[in-house]
Amino acid sequence: MKRNNTGRKYPGLLIAIEGLNASGKSTQVHLLYEWLSGMHCRVFYSQWNTSEIVNEVYRRGKKTKMLTPTTFSLIQATDFSDRYDRQILPMLKGGFIVLCDQYVFTSYAMDRIRGCDDTWIRGLYQFAMPADLVFYLNLPIHLTMQRLHDARIEPSYFDAGMDLKLSQDLFESYRLFQGRMHNEYLAMAKKYDFQLIDATLKIPEQQQIIRKMLQTTIDLKEFKEGKH
Amino acid sequence: MKRNNTGRKYPGLLIAIEGLNASGKSTQVHLLYEWLSGMHCRVFYSQWNTSEIVNEVYRRGKKTKMLTPTTFSLIQATDFSDRYDRQILPMLKGGFIVLCDQYVFTSYAMDRIRGCDDTWIRGLYQFAMPADLVFYLNLPIHLTMQRLHDARIEPSYFDAGMDLKLSQDLFESYRLFQGRMHNEYLAMAKKYDFQLIDATLKIPEQQQIIRKMLQTTIDLKEFKEGKH
Numbered sequence: 001m002k003r004n005n006t007g008r009k010y011p012g013l014l015i016a017i018e019g020l021n022a023s024g025k026s027t028q029v030h031l032l033y034e035w036l037s038g039m040h041c042r043v044f045y046s047q048w049n050t051s052e053i054v055n056e057v058y059r060r061g062k063k064t065k066m067l068t069p070t071t072f073s074l075i076q077a078t079d080f081s082d083r084y085d086r087q088i089l090p091m092l093k094g095g096f097i098v099l100c101d102q103y104v105f106t107s108y109a110m111d112r113i114r115g116c117d118d119t120w121i122r123g124l125y126q127f128a129m130p131a132d133l134v135f136y137l138n139l140p141i142h143l144t145m146q147r148l149h150d151a152r153i154e155p156s157y158f159d160a161g162m163d164l165k166l167s168q169d170l171f172e173s174y175r176l177f178q179g180r181m182h183n184e185y186l187a188m189a190k191k192y193d194f195q196l197i198d199a200t201l202k203i204p205e206q207q208q209i210i211r212k213m214l215q216t217t218i219d220l221k222e223f224k225e226g227k228h
Numbered sequence: 229m230k231r232n233n234t235g236r237k238y239p240g241l242l243i244a245i246e247g248l249n250a251s252g253k254s255t256q257v258h259l260l261y262e263w264l265s266g267m268h269c270r271v272f273y274s275q276w277n278t279s280e281i282v283n284e285v286y287r288r289g290k291k292t293k294m295l296t297p298t299t300f301s302l303i304q305a306t307d308f309s310d311r312y313d314r315q316i317l318p319m320l321k322g323g324f325i326v327l328c329d330q331y332v333f334t335s336y337a338m339d340r341i342r343g344c345d346d347t348w349i350r351g352l353y354q355f356a357m358p359a360d361l362v363f364y365l366n367l368p369i370h371l372t373m374q375r376l377h378d379a380r381i382e383p384s385y386f387d388a389g390m391d392l393k394l395s396q397d398l399f400e401s402y403r404l405f406q407g408r409m410h411n412e413y414l415a416m417a418k419k420y421d422f423q424l425i426d427a428t429l430k431i432p433e434q435q436q437i438i439r440k441m442l443q444t445t446i447d448l449k450e451f452k453e454g455k456h
Contacts, residue, residue, distance in 0.1 A: 068313035070355055071306060078302040085296035123351035127298055 012042075012092030013218060014129055016103035018185060019137030020178050021159055022147040023199045024206070028137065029101045031207045032214075036097060041223040044091040048102035049079055067163070069114035076107055077124050084128055092129065097223050104128050105192065109184035113177070114164065133217065134192055135210055139199035141179045148174070240320030241446060242357055244331035246413060247365030248406050249387055250375040251427045252434070256365065257329045259435045260442075264325060269451040272319040276330035277307055295391070297342035304335055305352050312356055320357065325451050332356050333420065337412035341405070342392065361445065362420055363438055367427035369407045376402070 015032075019025045029045065036043040067075070091098050104125045111121045148155065148171075157163070160170050161177025189196060195213055197206050214220070243260075247253045257273065264271040295303070319326050332353045339349045376383065376399075385391070388398050389405025417424060423441055425434050442448070 066314065068309070071310040071313060074302060074306040074309050078299060078306050081296070081302050082299040085299060117355075120351065120354060123348065123354075126348060126351075127345075 008132065009129060010089075010092040011095035011222075013097045013133075013223065014088070014092060014100065014103075014131045015097060015214070016100045016105065016131040016134045017137065018102055018105050018134060018194070019199060020139055020141075020144050020181055020185075021155070022144050022151070023137040023139040024203065025101055025137055027203055028135070028197075028206060028210060029099050031203075032210060033099055035207075035211060036099075036220075036223075039220065040225045041220060042094070042096040042225055043223070044087070044096045044098045046083060046088055046091075046098055046100050048100075048106060049076070069111065069116050072114060072163075073107065073111040073116050073121065073124070076110070080104070080107065080125075081127070089129075095223065100131070103131055103134070105134065105185065105188055108188065109181050112184055113161070113180045131192070133214065134194045135213075136185055136189060136194040136196050137199040137206070138196045141175060141182060143200060144178055145171075145175055236360065237357060238317075238320040239323035239450075241325045241361075241451065242316070242320060242328065242331075242359045243325060243442070244328045244333065244359040244362045245365065246330055246333050246362060246422070247427065248367055248369075248372050248409055248413075249383070250372050250379070251365040251367040252431065253329055253365055255431060256363070256425075256434060256438060257327050259431075260438060261327055263435075263439060264327075264448075264451075267448065268453045269448060270322070270324040270453055271451070272315070272324045272326050274311060274316055274319075274326055274328050276328075276334060277304070297339065297344050300342060300391075301335065301339040301344050301349065301352070304338070308332070308335065308353075309355070317357075323451065328359070331359055331362070333362065333413065333416055336416065337409050340412060341389070341408045359420075361442065362422045363441075364413055364417060364422040364424050365427040365434070366424045369403060369410060371428060372406055373399075373403055 017025050017029050017032075026047075033043055033045050088098050088100070107125065108121055112118060155170060155174040159177075160174035161180075162170065162173050164173070164177060166176040167173040185194070188194065195210075197209060199206065201209075245253050245257050245260075261271055261273050316326050316328070335353065336349055340346060383398060383402040387405075388402035389408075390398065390401050392401070392405060394404040395401040413422070416422065423438075425437055427434065429437075
Protein backbone atom coordinates (compact mmCIF):
# COMPACT_ATOMS: atom_id res chain seq x y z
CA MET A 1 0.00 0.00 0.00
CA LYS A 2 1.41 3.36 -1.01
CA ARG A 3 1.74 5.97 1.65
CA ASN A 4 0.52 9.41 0.83
CA ASN A 5 0.47 12.72 2.57
CA THR A 6 -2.19 11.56 5.01
CA GLY A 7 -0.71 11.09 8.42
CA ARG A 8 2.54 12.85 7.62
CA LYS A 9 3.20 15.96 9.64
CA TYR A 10 5.01 17.77 6.82
CA PRO A 11 4.61 17.54 3.05
CA GLY A 12 8.16 16.16 2.70
CA LEU A 13 9.40 12.62 3.20
CA LEU A 14 12.20 11.43 5.43
CA ILE A 15 14.26 8.45 4.31
CA ALA A 16 17.08 7.20 6.51
CA ILE A 17 19.88 4.87 5.46
CA GLU A 18 21.68 3.22 8.33
CA GLY A 19 24.49 0.71 8.39
CA LEU A 20 27.91 -0.01 9.82
CA ASN A 21 31.09 1.56 8.48
CA ALA A 22 31.96 0.19 5.04
CA SER A 23 28.45 -1.18 4.55
CA GLY A 24 28.04 1.05 1.49
CA LYS A 25 25.61 3.64 2.87
CA SER A 26 27.03 6.64 1.03
CA THR A 27 27.08 4.79 -2.29
CA GLN A 28 23.46 3.75 -1.97
CA VAL A 29 22.33 7.19 -0.85
CA HIS A 30 24.23 8.74 -3.74
CA LEU A 31 22.63 6.40 -6.30
CA LEU A 32 19.21 7.00 -4.83
CA TYR A 33 19.75 10.73 -5.00
CA GLU A 34 20.77 10.52 -8.67
CA TRP A 35 17.74 8.41 -9.51
CA LEU A 36 15.27 10.70 -7.76
CA SER A 37 16.80 13.87 -9.24
CA GLY A 38 16.72 12.18 -12.65
CA MET A 39 12.98 11.78 -12.22
CA HIS A 40 12.77 15.48 -11.31
CA CYS A 41 11.79 14.81 -7.74
CA ARG A 42 12.58 17.40 -5.09
CA VAL A 43 15.32 15.63 -3.17
CA PHE A 44 17.80 16.74 -0.54
CA TYR A 45 20.81 14.91 0.89
CA SER A 46 21.88 15.21 4.50
CA GLN A 47 24.98 13.65 5.99
CA TRP A 48 25.77 12.70 9.56
CA ASN A 49 28.10 14.97 11.54
CA THR A 50 28.51 17.71 8.99
CA SER A 51 27.07 20.72 10.75
CA GLU A 52 29.57 23.52 10.27
CA ILE A 53 28.83 25.20 13.55
CA VAL A 54 29.74 22.35 15.84
CA ASN A 55 32.18 20.49 13.65
CA GLU A 56 35.10 22.29 15.16
CA VAL A 57 34.17 21.59 18.76
CA TYR A 58 33.32 18.03 17.87
CA ARG A 59 36.77 17.49 16.41
CA ARG A 60 38.37 19.09 19.42
CA GLY A 61 36.31 17.01 21.80
CA LYS A 62 37.25 13.84 19.97
CA LYS A 63 40.87 14.86 19.99
CA THR A 64 41.12 15.30 23.72
CA LYS A 65 39.69 11.79 24.18
CA MET A 66 38.29 12.98 27.47
CA LEU A 67 34.59 12.96 26.70
CA THR A 68 32.22 11.19 29.02
CA PRO A 69 29.25 9.33 27.46
CA THR A 70 26.76 12.10 28.24
CA THR A 71 28.97 14.81 26.77
CA PHE A 72 29.78 12.69 23.74
CA SER A 73 26.09 12.11 23.22
CA LEU A 74 25.24 15.79 23.64
CA ILE A 75 27.87 16.94 21.16
CA GLN A 76 26.38 14.56 18.65
CA ALA A 77 22.87 15.75 19.47
CA THR A 78 23.94 19.38 19.09
CA ASP A 79 25.35 18.68 15.67
CA PHE A 80 22.23 16.81 14.70
CA SER A 81 19.90 19.48 16.04
CA ASP A 82 21.69 22.21 14.12
CA ARG A 83 21.43 20.22 10.91
CA TYR A 84 17.86 19.18 11.65
CA ASP A 85 16.58 22.69 12.32
CA ARG A 86 18.40 24.40 9.51
CA GLN A 87 18.36 21.74 6.77
CA ILE A 88 16.18 18.71 7.33
CA LEU A 89 13.10 20.38 8.81
CA PRO A 90 12.88 23.28 6.31
CA MET A 91 13.25 20.77 3.46
CA LEU A 92 10.50 18.57 4.88
CA LYS A 93 8.27 21.60 5.22
CA GLY A 94 9.13 22.51 1.64
CA GLY A 95 7.96 19.13 0.38
CA PHE A 96 11.36 17.56 -0.33
CA ILE A 97 12.39 13.94 -0.06
CA VAL A 98 15.18 14.15 2.49
CA LEU A 99 17.76 11.37 2.26
CA CYS A 100 19.60 11.01 5.54
CA ASP A 101 22.93 9.21 5.47
CA GLN A 102 22.39 8.03 9.06
CA TYR A 103 19.69 9.40 11.31
CA VAL A 104 18.80 9.30 15.02
CA PHE A 105 19.21 5.51 15.07
CA THR A 106 22.97 5.91 14.88
CA SER A 107 22.86 7.93 18.07
CA TYR A 108 20.40 5.57 19.73
CA ALA A 109 22.83 2.71 19.12
CA MET A 110 26.03 4.56 19.92
CA ASP A 111 24.81 6.28 23.06
CA ARG A 112 23.38 3.07 24.44
CA ILE A 113 26.65 1.25 23.91
CA ARG A 114 28.51 4.05 25.63
CA GLY A 115 26.20 3.62 28.61
CA CYS A 116 23.65 6.42 28.35
CA ASP A 117 20.18 5.85 29.72
CA ASP A 118 17.75 4.69 27.04
CA THR A 119 14.86 6.91 28.14
CA TRP A 120 17.18 9.89 28.33
CA ILE A 121 18.42 9.30 24.77
CA ARG A 122 14.90 8.98 23.36
CA GLY A 123 13.85 12.16 25.18
CA LEU A 124 16.88 13.99 23.88
CA TYR A 125 15.85 13.31 20.28
CA GLN A 126 12.12 13.76 20.71
CA PHE A 127 12.26 16.88 18.54
CA ALA A 128 13.26 14.79 15.52
CA MET A 129 10.52 13.55 13.21
CA PRO A 130 10.09 9.78 12.86
CA ALA A 131 11.55 8.55 9.56
CA ASP A 132 9.05 7.49 6.87
CA LEU A 133 11.36 4.76 5.63
CA VAL A 134 14.51 3.30 7.15
CA PHE A 135 16.92 1.07 5.27
CA TYR A 136 19.52 -0.90 7.15
CA LEU A 137 22.42 -2.14 5.06
CA ASN A 138 22.93 -5.45 6.73
CA LEU A 139 26.53 -6.65 6.58
CA PRO A 140 28.05 -9.42 8.72
CA ILE A 141 30.88 -8.21 10.92
CA HIS A 142 33.53 -10.38 9.30
CA LEU A 143 32.78 -8.69 5.96
CA THR A 144 33.01 -5.25 7.56
CA MET A 145 36.44 -6.29 8.77
CA GLN A 146 37.32 -7.69 5.36
CA ARG A 147 36.36 -4.44 3.61
CA LEU A 148 38.35 -2.41 6.09
CA HIS A 149 41.32 -4.67 5.47
CA ASP A 150 40.95 -4.54 1.68
CA ALA A 151 40.73 -0.76 1.71
CA ARG A 152 43.87 -0.66 3.90
CA ILE A 153 42.15 1.84 6.13
CA GLU A 154 42.93 2.23 9.80
CA PRO A 155 39.76 2.93 11.75
CA SER A 156 39.63 6.14 13.74
CA TYR A 157 39.83 6.11 17.54
CA PHE A 158 36.10 6.65 17.98
CA ASP A 159 34.96 4.46 15.08
CA ALA A 160 36.85 1.70 16.81
CA GLY A 161 35.17 2.59 20.11
CA MET A 162 38.59 2.79 21.75
CA ASP A 163 37.11 4.98 24.50
CA LEU A 164 35.12 1.95 25.64
CA LYS A 165 38.34 0.08 26.45
CA LEU A 166 37.06 -3.13 24.84
CA SER A 167 40.54 -3.99 23.66
CA GLN A 168 43.90 -2.25 23.46
CA ASP A 169 44.23 -3.42 19.87
CA LEU A 170 42.62 -0.94 17.47
CA PHE A 171 41.31 -3.55 15.04
CA GLU A 172 40.04 -5.90 17.73
CA SER A 173 38.31 -2.99 19.44
CA TYR A 174 36.81 -1.97 16.09
CA ARG A 175 35.49 -5.50 15.56
CA LEU A 176 33.94 -5.65 19.01
CA PHE A 177 32.47 -2.15 18.82
CA GLN A 178 31.01 -2.57 15.34
CA GLY A 179 29.59 -5.90 16.49
CA ARG A 180 27.77 -4.17 19.29
CA MET A 181 26.50 -1.49 16.92
CA HIS A 182 25.23 -4.22 14.60
CA ASN A 183 23.36 -5.86 17.47
CA GLU A 184 21.82 -2.56 18.49
CA TYR A 185 20.61 -1.92 14.94
CA LEU A 186 19.12 -5.38 14.66
CA ALA A 187 17.40 -4.94 18.01
CA MET A 188 15.81 -1.73 16.71
CA ALA A 189 14.87 -3.19 13.32
CA LYS A 190 11.44 -4.46 14.31
CA LYS A 191 10.45 -1.57 16.54
CA TYR A 192 11.24 1.06 13.91
CA ASP A 193 10.30 -1.07 10.92
CA PHE A 194 13.76 -1.12 9.31
CA GLN A 195 13.94 -2.50 5.78
CA LEU A 196 16.91 -4.86 5.93
CA ILE A 197 19.00 -4.76 2.77
CA ASP A 198 21.45 -7.57 2.19
CA ALA A 199 24.66 -5.55 1.85
CA THR A 200 26.59 -8.56 0.53
CA LEU A 201 24.71 -8.21 -2.76
CA LYS A 202 26.21 -6.26 -5.65
CA ILE A 203 25.76 -2.49 -5.43
CA PRO A 204 23.26 -2.21 -8.33
CA GLU A 205 21.21 -5.11 -6.97
CA GLN A 206 20.88 -3.44 -3.58
CA GLN A 207 19.92 -0.20 -5.28
CA GLN A 208 17.23 -1.95 -7.31
CA ILE A 209 15.71 -3.38 -4.15
CA ILE A 210 15.78 0.02 -2.45
CA ARG A 211 14.20 1.77 -5.44
CA LYS A 212 11.51 -0.85 -5.79
CA MET A 213 10.68 -0.62 -2.12
CA LEU A 214 10.43 3.14 -2.45
CA GLN A 215 8.19 2.93 -5.49
CA THR A 216 5.84 0.46 -3.91
CA THR A 217 5.47 2.30 -0.62
CA ILE A 218 5.62 5.94 -1.67
CA ASP A 219 3.70 7.86 -4.28
CA LEU A 220 6.68 9.60 -5.84
CA LYS A 221 4.53 11.74 -8.15
CA GLU A 222 3.79 13.87 -5.12
CA PHE A 223 7.41 15.01 -5.02
CA LYS A 224 7.86 15.90 -8.68
CA GLU A 225 9.08 19.40 -9.31
CA GLY A 226 6.27 21.77 -10.15
CA LYS A 227 3.78 19.67 -8.21
CA HIS A 228 2.55 20.44 -4.68
CA MET B 229 17.39 21.62 61.13
CA LYS B 230 20.86 20.77 59.88
CA ARG B 231 21.15 18.51 56.91
CA ASN B 232 23.70 15.76 57.09
CA ASN B 233 24.90 13.04 54.83
CA THR B 234 21.66 11.09 55.17
CA GLY B 235 19.65 11.33 52.00
CA ARG B 236 22.47 12.77 49.95
CA LYS B 237 23.58 10.61 47.05
CA TYR B 238 27.24 11.66 47.31
CA PRO B 239 29.34 12.77 50.27
CA GLY B 240 29.78 16.23 48.75
CA LEU B 241 27.42 19.18 48.81
CA LEU B 242 26.12 21.18 45.88
CA ILE B 243 25.41 24.87 46.37
CA ALA B 244 24.11 26.92 43.46
CA ILE B 245 24.07 30.70 43.22
CA GLU B 246 21.72 32.07 40.62
CA GLY B 247 20.88 35.61 39.64
CA LEU B 248 20.62 38.01 36.73
CA ASN B 249 23.63 39.69 35.17
CA ALA B 250 25.12 42.27 37.50
CA SER B 251 23.30 40.85 40.51
CA GLY B 252 26.63 40.13 42.18
CA LYS B 253 26.77 36.33 41.87
CA SER B 254 30.51 36.05 41.29
CA THR B 255 31.31 38.34 44.20
CA GLN B 256 29.15 36.37 46.60
CA VAL B 257 30.50 33.02 45.38
CA HIS B 258 34.03 34.32 45.73
CA LEU B 259 33.46 35.51 49.29
CA LEU B 260 31.80 32.24 50.18
CA TYR B 261 34.72 30.33 48.73
CA GLU B 262 37.20 32.38 50.76
CA TRP B 263 35.26 31.87 53.95
CA LEU B 264 34.92 28.11 53.50
CA SER B 265 38.59 27.67 52.54
CA GLY B 266 39.54 29.80 55.54
CA MET B 267 37.72 27.27 57.71
CA HIS B 268 39.68 24.49 55.99
CA CYS B 269 36.63 23.05 54.28
CA ARG B 270 37.05 21.11 51.07
CA VAL B 271 35.52 23.53 48.60
CA PHE B 272 35.47 23.71 44.81
CA TYR B 273 34.31 26.50 42.54
CA SER B 274 32.59 25.88 39.21
CA GLN B 275 31.62 28.56 36.75
CA TRP B 276 28.94 28.56 34.05
CA ASN B 277 30.07 28.09 30.44
CA THR B 278 33.73 27.49 31.06
CA SER B 279 34.26 24.00 29.74
CA GLU B 280 37.38 24.13 27.59
CA ILE B 281 36.25 21.46 25.19
CA VAL B 282 33.12 23.13 23.95
CA ASN B 283 34.02 26.74 24.56
CA GLU B 284 35.31 27.17 21.05
CA VAL B 285 32.21 25.76 19.34
CA TYR B 286 30.02 27.76 21.67
CA ARG B 287 31.75 30.97 20.71
CA ARG B 288 31.49 30.08 17.04
CA GLY B 289 27.84 29.19 17.36
CA LYS B 290 27.09 32.45 19.10
CA LYS B 291 29.03 34.33 16.48
CA THR B 292 27.06 33.00 13.55
CA LYS B 293 23.83 34.08 15.28
CA MET B 294 22.09 31.29 13.45
CA LEU B 295 21.34 28.98 16.34
CA THR B 296 17.83 27.65 16.76
CA PRO B 297 16.52 27.27 20.34
CA THR B 298 17.12 23.51 20.43
CA THR B 299 20.69 23.83 19.19
CA PHE B 300 21.38 26.72 21.52
CA SER B 301 20.06 24.68 24.40
CA LEU B 302 22.09 21.61 23.42
CA ILE B 303 25.34 23.54 23.13
CA GLN B 304 24.76 24.84 26.63
CA ALA B 305 23.88 21.34 27.86
CA THR B 306 27.02 19.93 26.26
CA ASP B 307 29.15 22.48 28.01
CA PHE B 308 27.41 21.80 31.28
CA SER B 309 27.64 18.03 30.91
CA ASP B 310 31.37 18.20 30.24
CA ARG B 311 31.89 20.31 33.31
CA TYR B 312 29.50 18.24 35.38
CA ASP B 313 31.11 14.88 34.55
CA ARG B 314 34.69 16.00 34.84
CA GLN B 315 34.55 18.53 37.65
CA ILE B 316 31.34 18.74 39.64
CA LEU B 317 30.54 15.04 39.99
CA PRO B 318 34.07 13.88 40.91
CA MET B 319 34.23 16.65 43.50
CA LEU B 320 30.87 15.65 44.97
CA LYS B 321 32.03 12.05 45.12
CA GLY B 322 35.22 13.26 46.78
CA GLY B 323 33.25 14.98 49.53
CA PHE B 324 33.75 18.59 48.43
CA ILE B 325 31.38 21.52 48.81
CA VAL B 326 30.87 22.51 45.18
CA LEU B 327 29.93 26.15 44.65
CA CYS B 328 28.24 26.60 41.31
CA ASP B 329 28.15 30.10 39.88
CA GLN B 330 24.86 29.31 38.07
CA TYR B 331 23.51 25.81 37.73
CA VAL B 332 20.80 24.04 35.69
CA PHE B 333 18.25 26.70 36.66
CA THR B 334 19.93 29.15 34.30
CA SER B 335 19.28 26.74 31.44
CA TYR B 336 15.77 25.97 32.59
CA ALA B 337 14.96 29.69 32.45
CA MET B 338 16.84 30.50 29.26
CA ASP B 339 15.64 27.52 27.25
CA ARG B 340 12.04 28.09 28.23
CA ILE B 341 12.19 31.72 27.17
CA ARG B 342 13.71 30.68 23.86
CA GLY B 343 10.75 28.35 23.33
CA CYS B 344 12.04 24.88 24.19
CA ASP B 345 9.61 22.37 25.57
CA ASP B 346 9.64 22.27 29.37
CA THR B 347 9.54 18.49 29.69
CA TRP B 348 12.28 18.15 27.11
CA ILE B 349 14.53 20.57 29.03
CA ARG B 350 14.00 18.76 32.34
CA GLY B 351 14.73 15.42 30.67
CA LEU B 352 17.86 16.81 29.09
CA TYR B 353 19.29 17.70 32.50
CA GLN B 354 18.08 14.66 34.39
CA PHE B 355 21.68 13.49 34.80
CA ALA B 356 22.45 16.51 37.00
CA MET B 357 22.12 16.12 40.74
CA PRO B 358 19.56 18.32 42.51
CA ALA B 359 21.27 21.18 44.35
CA ASP B 360 21.38 20.97 48.14
CA LEU B 361 21.02 24.72 48.48
CA VAL B 362 20.11 27.37 45.92
CA PHE B 363 20.54 31.08 46.49
CA TYR B 364 18.84 33.55 44.17
CA LEU B 365 20.28 37.03 44.25
CA ASN B 366 17.08 38.96 43.85
CA LEU B 367 17.54 42.28 42.10
CA PRO B 368 14.78 44.40 40.55
CA ILE B 369 15.18 44.90 36.81
CA HIS B 370 15.59 48.67 37.02
CA LEU B 371 18.62 48.15 39.28
CA THR B 372 20.11 45.62 36.88
CA MET B 373 19.78 48.30 34.21
CA GLN B 374 21.24 50.91 36.53
CA ARG B 375 24.29 48.77 37.29
CA LEU B 376 24.81 48.08 33.61
CA HIS B 377 24.63 51.77 32.94
CA ASP B 378 26.97 52.69 35.82
CA ALA B 379 29.54 50.14 34.66
CA ARG B 380 29.30 51.56 31.14
CA ILE B 381 29.06 48.03 29.80
CA GLU B 382 27.28 47.16 26.60
CA PRO B 383 25.48 43.84 26.98
CA SER B 384 26.44 41.06 24.58
CA TYR B 385 24.09 39.99 21.79
CA PHE B 386 22.93 36.87 23.63
CA ASP B 387 22.85 38.41 27.12
CA ALA B 388 20.45 40.92 25.63
CA GLY B 389 18.43 38.10 24.07
CA MET B 390 18.69 39.85 20.69
CA ASP B 391 18.00 36.52 18.95
CA LEU B 392 14.48 36.67 20.40
CA LYS B 393 13.73 39.85 18.44
CA LEU B 394 12.08 41.48 21.43
CA SER B 395 13.39 44.87 20.38
CA GLN B 396 15.87 46.19 17.85
CA ASP B 397 17.41 48.33 20.55
CA LEU B 398 20.13 46.43 22.44
CA PHE B 399 19.37 47.95 25.84
CA GLU B 400 15.63 47.67 25.51
CA SER B 401 16.00 44.05 24.42
CA TYR B 402 18.29 43.45 27.40
CA ARG B 403 15.73 44.94 29.76
CA LEU B 404 12.92 42.81 28.36
CA PHE B 405 15.01 39.63 28.25
CA GLN B 406 16.40 40.00 31.76
CA GLY B 407 12.87 40.73 32.94
CA ARG B 408 11.69 37.44 31.53
CA MET B 409 14.63 35.63 33.11
CA HIS B 410 13.76 37.22 36.44
CA ASN B 411 10.16 36.00 36.14
CA GLU B 412 11.33 32.49 35.28
CA TYR B 413 13.60 32.40 38.33
CA LEU B 414 10.85 33.64 40.62
CA ALA B 415 8.47 31.05 39.19
CA MET B 416 11.00 28.33 40.04
CA ALA B 417 11.78 29.71 43.50
CA LYS B 418 9.12 27.79 45.37
CA LYS B 419 9.41 24.53 43.45
CA TYR B 420 13.17 24.29 43.94
CA ASP B 421 13.24 25.94 47.34
CA PHE B 422 15.40 28.94 46.34
CA GLN B 423 16.72 31.08 49.17
CA LEU B 424 15.97 34.61 47.99
CA ILE B 425 18.72 37.04 48.88
CA ASP B 426 17.95 40.73 48.68
CA ALA B 427 20.65 41.83 46.23
CA THR B 428 20.01 45.50 46.96
CA LEU B 429 21.71 45.05 50.34
CA LYS B 430 25.39 45.79 50.77
CA ILE B 431 27.75 43.04 49.67
CA PRO B 432 28.92 42.04 53.19
CA GLU B 433 25.35 42.00 54.46
CA GLN B 434 24.27 39.60 51.73
CA GLN B 435 27.29 37.45 52.46
CA GLN B 436 26.43 37.34 56.15
CA ILE B 437 22.93 36.12 55.34
CA ILE B 438 24.28 33.46 53.00
CA ARG B 439 26.86 32.23 55.51
CA LYS B 440 24.32 32.12 58.29
CA MET B 441 21.90 30.17 56.14
CA LEU B 442 24.66 27.74 55.30
CA GLN B 443 25.67 27.30 58.92
CA THR B 444 22.16 26.69 60.09
CA THR B 445 21.24 24.18 57.40
CA ILE B 446 24.51 22.33 56.83
CA ASP B 447 26.84 20.63 59.23
CA LEU B 448 30.05 22.13 57.90
CA LYS B 449 32.25 20.02 60.16
CA GLU B 450 31.62 17.18 57.75
CA PHE B 451 33.57 18.96 55.06
CA LYS B 452 36.63 19.91 57.06
CA GLU B 453 39.92 18.76 55.58
CA GLY B 454 41.15 15.58 57.15
CA LYS B 455 37.61 14.47 58.03
CA HIS B 456 35.56 11.98 56.05
